[in-house]
Amino acid sequence: DTEVTQTPKHLVMGMTNKKSLKCEQHMGHRAMYWYKQKAKKPPELMFVYSYEKLSINESVPSRFSPECPNSSLLNLHLHALQPEDSALYLCASSPLAVSGNTIYFGEGSWLTVV
Amino acid sequence: AQSVAQPEDQVNVAEGNPLTVKCTYSVSGNPYLFWYVQYPNRGLQFLLKYITGDNLVKGSYGFEAEFNKSQTSFHLKKPSALVSDSALYFCAVNKEGYGGATNKLIFGTGTLLAVQP
DSSP states (O other): OOSEEEEOSEEEEOTTOEEEEEEEEOSOOSEEEEEEEOTTSOOEEEEEEETTEEEEEOSOOTTEEEEEEETTEEEEEEESOOGGGOEEEEEEEESSSSTTOOOEEOOOEEEEEO | OOEEEOOOSEEEEETTSOEEEOOEEEOSSOEEEEEEEEOTTSOEEEEEEEOSSOSEEEOGGGOEEEEETTTTEEEEEESSOOGGGOEEEEEEEEETTOSSSOOOOEEOOOEEEEEEO
16 A cells, blocks of 8 residues: 555646645655646656755646645645646655655545636 | 657456566666556556666566566566456656656556456
């Protein structure tokens, strides 16, 4: 079972709403990630945090705003989203943000933008 | 540039038969290779990885994969398929020394495994 916990599991929001996705891990990992996944497609990297600092932003639109309050928590703040942003959002963590480290994924948050 | 290819969109196999899900990669330098499985409406689960050492890697749920440097392949195998193995399988790669604080995985397009009873 995954040790990366994501809430909520499902979220429906209007295009003018502000909402947040939350992620928590207690494995002592110092790297955390947000991925976006469309149905039957591979995950696409959005953000990487290393030691609570943003180290990669894959040119994600500013309507997605990540936050890492501490080494165990990762949030994704959502505002003024578009219907095409509807997807599965996966949080993940790894011991370090160094190649070769295994990335462990949560179960995801299903987002529907109406 | 790094890339991963999974040449089969779908693999069909009868329960009890051996299964193979193919993956080839393109990386300059030493590759780190991963397999993940995604069951319907779930997140990705880590199965196994190759970093260095023995070319045959054993992982979760009876799966194994063989690293073949000359063929740049990392095929996933299981001796006897179960219906419960039916899922979407992703191969992924990054490389030794890539970037700084990045650990950016490059995923293949995925292979849907269907095991018939």
